[in-house]
Amino acid sequence: MNEYSFEVKAVVRVKFILVNGRTPRPQSFCALCCEPIGDSYLRETATRFSYCDHKCYVDHCKVPVLELQNYVRAS
Numbered sequence: 001m002n003e004y005s006f007e008v009k010a011v012v013r014v015k016f017i018l019v020n021g022r023t024p025r026p027q028s029f030c031a032l033c034c035e036p037i038g039d040s041y042l043r044e045t046a047t048r049f050s051y052c053d054h055k056c057y058v059d060h061c062k063v064p065v066l067e068l069q070n071y072v073r074a075s
């Protein structure tokens, strides 16, 4: 049982909202790929960053998790 990795997974799972049919004002840009946000996007509640789609959000989430896994493995 690895308590630390469990906490990371829980954070990744719950902390965003899906917005449909409402373009953000002022114009926002995806926090990962920097594309303009359209009328359907994800917003992370903790940081209020916007992501153009689910894929960008997941990719963004992978970065700290992978770093953490490397850290756990090395220690």
Ligand SMILES: [Zn+2]
Pocket (backbone or CB within 6 Å): 030, 031, 032, 033, 034, 035, 051, 052, 053, 056
């Ligand atoms: Zn994006």
